[in-house]
Amino acid sequence: MQYHSTRSNENAVDSAQAVLQGLAPDGGLYMPASLPAFDWKACLQGDTYEMANRILSAFLPDIPDMEQLVRKAYTGKFAAEDLTPTVSVGPFTVLELFHGPTSAFKDVALSMLPQLLTAAKAAKQMDDDILILTATSGDTGKAALEGFRDVDGIRICVFYPDGGVSKVQRAQMVTQEGNNVTVCAVKGNFDDAQTGVKNIFAACQAQNLLEGKGFRLSSANSINIGRLAPQVTYYFKAYKDLMDRGQIALGDQVNFSVPTGNFGDILAGYLAKCMGLPVGRLICASNANNVLTDFIRTGTYDRRRPLHKTLSPSMDILVSSNLERLLYLLSGEDTALVAQLMNDLNTKGSYSVPDALLQAIEKDFWAGCCGDAGAQETIAAVWKEYGYVCDPHTATGWAVAKDYVAETCDDRPMVVLSTASPYKFPAAVLDALGSTDAGDEFDQMEQLCALTGVQIPAPLATLRGKPEKHTGVIEKENMLEFVLAL
Numbered sequence: 001m002q003y004h005s006t007r008s009n010e011n012a013v014d015s016a017q018a019v020l021q022g023l024a025p026d027g028g029l030y031m032p033a034s035l036p037a038f039d040w041k042a043c044l045q046g047d048t049y050e051m052a053n054r055i056l057s058a059f060l061p062d063i064p065d066m067e068q069l070v071r072k073a074y075t076g077k078f079a080a081e082d083l084t085p086t087v088s089v090g091p092f093t094v095l096e097l098f099h100g101p102t103s104a105f106k107d108v109a110l111s112m113l114p115q116l117l118t119a120a121k122a123a124k125q126m127d128d129d130i131l132i133l134t135a136t137s138g139d140t141g142k143a144a145l146e147g148f149r150d151v152d153g154i155r156i157c158v159f160y161p162d163g164g165v166s167k168v169q170r171a172q173m174v175t176q177e178g179n180n181v182t183v184c185a186v187k188g189n190f191d192d193a194q195t196g197v198k199n200i201f202a203a204c205q206a207q208n209l210l211e212g213k214g215f216r217l218s219s220a221n222s223i224n225i226g227r228l229a230p231q232v233t234y235y236f237k238a239y240k241d242l243m244d245r246g247q248i249a250l251g252d253q254v255n256f257s258v259p260t261g262n263f264g265d266i267l268a269g270y271l272a273k274c275m276g277l278p279v280g281r282l283i284c285a286s287n288a289n290n291v292l293t294d295f296i297r298t299g300t301y302d303r304r305r306p307l308h309k310t311l312s313p314s315m316d317i318l319v320s321s322n323l324e325r326l327l328y329l330l331s332g333e334d335t336a337l338v339a340q341l342m343n344d345l346n347t348k349g350s351y352s353v354p355d356a357l358l359q360a361i362e363k364d365f366w367a368g369c370c371g372d373a374g375a376q377e378t379i380a381a382v383w384k385e386y387g388y389v390c391d392p393h394t395a396t397g398w399a400v401a402k403d404y405v406a407e408t409c410d411d412r413p414m415v416v417l418s419t420a421s422p423y424k425f426p427a428a429v430l431d432a433l434g435s436t437d438a439g440d441e442f443d444q445m446e447q448l449c450a451l452t453g454v455q456i457p458a459p460l461a462t463l464r465g466k467p468e469k470h471t472g473v474i475e476k477e478n479m480l481e482f483v484l485a486l
């Protein structure tokens with residue numbers, strides 16, 4: 001299947017090459033020239049593993065033995081047998097995506113990506129090693145490190161914003177084991193780290209800096225189509241759960257509320273809809289960094305604003321990379337327009353889309369935001385009313401879902417995506433529940449467990465006392481030099 005950049009129809013590659021390269025040479029993101037034909041009803045008949053196999057085979061037909069890759073990626077790695085269970089909580093259904101090895105939703109994709117990359121490498125008979133370069137706002141880094149540790153022929157280097165991730169997230173990364181991993185803090189925020197990584201890709205490409213070094217770069221960020229495609233599966237899975245419980249009949253539409261940062265998770269929902277799944281509205285939920293709320297309501301994307309540090313750090317983002325893929329799809333694959341908009345974003349810090357494109361976006365999406373105080377009130381209310389504990393990201397999705405229903409009276413079933421375990425953010429959750437947190441993050445986890453009776457996920461409980469192996473901090477200007485010295 002042919003993939004090309006969102007910014008140009010030239011230089012098509014196949015799906016295995018798209019996974020290997022991550023980012024297109026012109027800085028655009030790879031998309032299929034046309035979305036795969038798909039029997040969505042047949043897909044709903046399988047279990048999670050069969051759904052993943054069907055969806056990934058449709059997107060990545062040039063990677064062989066998908067069924068086996070899916071089994072290798074997930075078997076025994078998640079605390080839930082069906083990987084992503086749903087729970088009925090008051091008026092909504094919560095889709096719990098945090099039962100993987102690092103307790104955040106990114107495990108769903110990052111357990112799969114190493115399998116896809118290794119198989120793509122074999123399919124293309126590529127001898128060079130791959131160096132995965134990743135910028136993280138907190139959760140991607142750990143999930144990628146865990147997914148890629150000790151994978152033959154692949155090395156991984158993760159950059160995170162110094163002081164910009166939660167204590168638990170930092171502890172998860174700096175204690176990472178594995179003989180092929182590097183972790184380093186960057187002075188700056190997530191956008192600085194992400195821009196730094198994009199610049200390294202561009203510099204290596206333009207100046208042939210890796211010539212003769214025996215490795216090539218790829219990315220584990222959701223700019224990689226191999227990261228995005230696995231996330232489509234759980235939209236199908238949630239839909240099937242609602243059918244199995246008799247809450248909907250085949251063909252009924254379901255809305256999804258998605259706590260959003262880089263726009264990868266919610267875009268996977270849109271791809272599910274494009275493949276036929278009866279998805280109603282996709283609710284884009286942001287924290288105080290509400291650049292997407294403004295964009296979806298006005299058609300103007302303006303990154304020229306301060307980045308706020310919030311209680312939901314994985315959404316502290318001003319440049320949502322995957323929005324580019326939505327612009328591409330909804331503009332009728334107008335690569336010239338997308339190239340122009342992205343150029344405006346780079347040079348002016350903002351862009352405005354044509355009216356027709358805005359209308360197309362508003363047909364499928366609705367956006368809202370919720371600050372830290374609102375998220376904490378939501379954590380408290382959901383606990384008090386329904387006995388369910390959620391993390392600050394999930395609370396943001398819940399609060400915006402409620403606003404959506406209040407404003408539109410849309411009574412289709414609502415699924416709220418739960419993207420992280422509350423134990424990744426124990427201080428914020430304890431605080432919300434009116435309990436003063438004491439001691440370090442591990443004491444707080446135990447305190448939260450005593451208060452709620454919800455078990456601490458094993459991978460978080462066992463972090464305590466692990467030695468810190470990766471404590472370096474560098475200036476953002478030195479990221480390229482750092483990588484070339486690896």
Ligand SMILES: *Cc1c(COP(=O)(O)O)cnc(C)c1O
Binds near residue numbers: 264265314393
């Ligand atoms: C990454 C992340 C998000 C945002 O997902 P995107 O795909 O970047 O929009 C939301 N919540 C948590 C906990 C995350 O780790």
